[in-house]
Amino acid sequence: MFQRLREDINSVFERDPAARNFLEVLTNYPGLHALLLHRCSHWLWKKNLKWLSRTLSTFSRWLTGIEIHPGATIGRRFFIDHGMGVVIGETALVGNNVTLYQGVTLGGTSWNKGKRHPTLEDGVIVGAGAKILGPFIVGAGAKIGSNAVVTKEVPPGATVVGIPGKIVKRADPDVEEALDVDPARREAICQKFGFDAYGVSQDMPDPVARSMQAMLDHMHAVDERIEHMCSTLRKLDGDYREGRLPALRNEDFADILDEHDSACSSVEKRSTAPSANDSDSEPTAPPPSNS
Template identity: 55%
Template sequence: MFRWVKTMREDIQVVFDQDPAARSSIEVFLTYSGLHAIWAHRLAHNCFKRRLFFLARVISQISRFFTGIEIHPGAKIGRRFFIDHGMGVVIGETCEIGNNVTIFQGVTLGGTGKEKGKRHPTIKDYALIATGAKVLGSITIGEHSKVGAGSVVLHDVPPNSTVVGIPGRVVIQDGVKIKNDLDHCNLPDPVADRFKELERELAELQNELKQLKERKIESGHPTL
């Protein structure tokens, strides 16, 4: 019992550490849905480990109804896990989440099909997954890594990296910029960059075609 109380106090303190809007312990205790979802999951996970699968799912579904956060009872979650806001968060059965991990609303830690066994992501300590990101499959997000808002990550992410885009690509690793730093309002867009590159190539081809036409006309052959 004492361990549970200690863990709940630790969870409340994480909210104060992560959310500047938190004003009092009673406010956090009563109104933070992410906190309620984590506590309900711990209860459901204990039932799941005791093979009380139906009871575990009932607890998780009641929690989902009240919080808008769906965490499968089988997911393994470490200490000081923080869900900011949280509506629409989905965490799959074989997910493994380390300590001091932060995720935002709309995040999906899901699978990619009907495969058996380990089919959901492993999120290492101190990772951050921003709003609306999708991390899919049995992949690993390394320690201290960040996943940008709206990104879709399908491959392993090394430690100390920042990933953005669809599909997710590493833009910072070990403090060295590969593209740009994580900015929720101005993320690099690899797809848009590729379109710009194609537009430049198209403009070059059009210019070459124009020059060929002009040379044909000058040589007395107006048609190609």
Template identity: 55%
Template sequence: MLKQLKEDIQAVFARDPAARNTFEVLTTYPGIHALIMHRVAHELWEKDCKTSARILSSFSRFATGIEIHPGAKIGKRFFIDHGMGVVIGETAEIGDDVTLYHGVTLGGTTWNTGKRHPTLADGVVVGAGAKILGPFVVGKNAKVGSNAVVTKAVPDGATAVGNPARFITKDKETIATTETRCPEEVATTTENTEFQAYAATQEQPDPMLEGMRVLLDRLEQNEQRIHSLCKRLSLLDPTFNLSQTIEQPLSDEEIKIIEEVRRECEAQKVPSKT
């Protein structure tokens, strides 16, 4: 257990720039306090001292604001930053090098006594306020954005955002563009790949807005094609009434909605400079 504690402390230094020394981490980090008490409570739970384990778990919740069921399985170098409001259910399983922020819930959605809580693979980062609900796997090195609500499996390396959660994955083309960037940008990308605080980046697009942008572009192209075809048809057939085929003008409300969507889509394409 002492070796695990040393690794847990090193994980704090690696993921929290506010950590200054070991004494400070041991005395002022509720995530460390909750983890120490959970490891003891889990040993009691495994030895069938379940009442004692629950009592220790309840004291830990009272002292730290972090609720971890003694039956939950937690790997090495686990880090809970800030911690208040974190809830980890009985059948939850957490791999190595996982990070949770405050307000995270690993909950169940069924009354069954079997597996009903999520499994977090190695390297997962879960942002503040996220809810992961159900007996599925969040893949290796995946990220769950702040306040996301996840109810189905997350692929390896993907980022889940929104409610209900939508998945953002990096395709090969996106990864290949890092080869053409300057060394500073590549270094930043590499650093973000290793660890991203709150599971969020400045270049994180919204897949719904991206889909709307593609549909709006295609709709505009199709309208131009239809108008061009109608003009040609009117030249070939004098009986063809061109005036009846011209589209009806958009209302002010429709124009306003489209302009708002366009602005949001364009904002997704402009990287933040701050």
């Protein structure tokens, strides 16, 4: 028991640089208090002392602001930072070395009995305010961004952000590896369509940029397949003539851009022109007469 308590306190030191000493963590960290009380209530729950376990769980919520159902299963070195507003449902399964921040919900989407809450594998980190809803698995080492709403399975090592949650980084090979995309060809396609990911890296992923990149990769794969089909047709039929697709040039869009610029400039001139009713404006002299 004391060995497990020391392990929990050491996990706080590893993940919270504000922790200073053993006594401070033991007496002033509500996440640790909620975890210790949950272990007691979970033991009572398994002994079929349901009312007593729920009463202890309610006391824990009143004391810490963290609601953990006594039926939830939580692994070792579990850490809740700050903790206020955290809710963990009855059938939730939490692995080892998992970290939750304030406002996290591990909830369900069904009123049916049985497994209805998520399973968090080892090493998962869930940001503040995130909602993970449903009986699916969040893979080991995955990261859930703040305020994300996740309703489907997350692969190991992935990073999920947004509402609904979208994967912006994953440990599996990216789409270009699956499609065998030539980097030089991809760059040419990006320049052809004027797409620029504005320096987005793996450390600062952008879902829209990745979606655009995936579309360009798909277009590259379709282009390669069409070229292969045309070459096969030429071999089968000597009279087959291949038509070239028209190139996209910047000049093709010049008229649209000029109209847009002229419209903007005219609006700007109207907004900056002096009003006829302006008292400070000087009267305009009449044109000279030819008589």
